[in-house]
Amino acid sequence: MVTIKEIAKAVGVSSATVSRVLNYDPALSISPAKRQAIIETAEALNYETPRNRNKATTQTAPSLLTKLVIVHFLEPSDEIADPYYIGVRLGIETRCRDLRTEIVKVFHSDALPEAGLLSGASGIIVIGKHSDHEIAWLRQHARHLVFADFDPKDDALDSVFSDVELATMKILDGLKATGYHRIGFIGSHEKLNDSVQRFAEKRCAAYIDWQRRNGTFEPDLLALADCSTGQSLRLETGYRLAHELLALSERPDVIVTSNDNMAIGAYRALQEAGLSIPNDIAVVSFNDIPVAQFLTPPLTTVRIHSEHIGETAVDLLLERLSGRSYGKQVRIATELIWRASCRKPQ
Template sequence: MVTIKEIAKAVGVSSATVSRVLNYDPALSISPAKRQAIIETAEALNYETPRNRNKANGHAAPSLLTRLVIVHFLEPSDEIADPYYVGVRLGIENRCRDLKTEIVKVFHSDALPEAALLESASGVIVIGKHSDNEIAWVEEHSRHLVFADFDPKSDHIDSVFSDMGLATRKILDCLKASGYSRIGFIGSHESLNGGVQHFAERRCAAYIEWQKKNGTFDPDLLALADCSGGQSLRLDTGYRLARDLLALTDRPDVIVTSNDNMAIGTYRALQEAGLAIPRDIAVISFNDIPVAQFLTPPLTTVRIHGEHIGETAVDLLLERLSGRSYGKQVRIATELVWRESCRKPPES
């Protein structure tokens, strides 16, 4: 019979790590690649875990997470139109499928979901940004709560997100190094807590902070839409805001858009104006949706790992159900993917 020690030696990890992976320990911090290597090696060597032996005897261990409620800040039509948020949801659903967990989805509306719906679930995952009142209400009625793609800035609430402020600053630093000087921004403002907070959105706030720090802030280069009512940043929004920037006497030489959908709308506005990308105006964006690489020219964009955010949200719930009593905030790294829509900075 194959032993855990033999699997550990083959993969190059400790026996304890192999044991925890093969017994689905939710508190274990390990890279997906290493986890997959352990599982595939165990399967190749025909190792039979205690859980599999239980299944063979008709005694499969039940999942701790039996019922999950997903609360989304978007309406269904807006979520479907945004591949990034579809990816977050698919990450949650795929992880729950492995756990045989029932999922109930609640999308954005003017009314809060039924309290009993949340209270009856093992855990709740909230996707996207919500107001302080909504956060407090959901927390009050949830046994275990995780925010995905949003950090409510509370030490005791679990969350998983990518740092959009950091990603924006990296973009701007690269654009400056590439020789761009007039950097336009297309994004959104928010009105989450009663009053419009024009610069509360993380990418927008980071853009303004960076421009002011560099002494180059020009409010004319800022084109914002109000998307705080539960709608996504769509192609037509990017098209309309890009036309506003193109109407300036002194146009930007590069446009940063808050997501790839808005970048596609920006492409159309530039092409209608007879402008070439990136010769006349460059474009750079966020999300790296599948179509980004097939645009003409292919779009330079920040890859945000939506499915990993969704999977990690489920793992955080499992940790809570296994006894973790402290809050945990997980940041998923982003990756800048350079394509032909923007000059790449010279190599250091």
């Protein structure tokens, strides 16, 4: 049984560093190359968390899913910077390890995946947003196809996702009930089908819709990045966009960010400006990555069960391989975790 200590020795870092990387701690000061080396070493040595060691190994139709291809919308460096998407992939890999399934990973590039690689696999799981052209290509060459953390809006396709629009409404309703009035938003535009779609990202669109229905929409309270890859949702982007909101003549009294990485960047901008969280400006976010509860103050955020999304994607493939002939879409519920970064409704 491989231990954290053995992984640390192989990579040349401390056991504490390995533990923090494998628990997706983005606050850890470590180079992307070293972080990737730890993750890849753990995978190569078949490291299992204590939780998974204690689970009985399941053998649900082990002969059906013999080879799985994961097609990711991010590049490796972008995925390593985002603990949420690492969670989705590890959920897939944990389930496949139980099934003794071979996994091939294909990360984002300018070229489409090799057709022979796709057609030779039992099934394909696609992580994240993909264009209509990419989806058509994947459908043409895949035996069975499941989308994880993306709903292509085609009920013939299998997909598993969380409803971030509904989660955004939960956040905004809660903030309104708590007495917040000027609610700022930090996020990004959406790039799909080779064009930037302004205000189309689901959390952003839900924010605008909610503000308009409540008669409180102010365009100046939107701070958005023009996205091309997942880099638009990183810590440094949240830091920069928070400065844009702080430059307003009338600042927001609470900021909602599209993910916890951006919230961490916003924390730094607020603290450098000498502002108190939540007394001067509150912060709320999405994903509930492990470090969120250890920020000062702990971050209020929407818990999205990334590992369960990955596990469910594998289960949908198994259903297809067992004979299901119709499309199936699964929505994984979110949970709003109230912490000290904002007031909590009574």
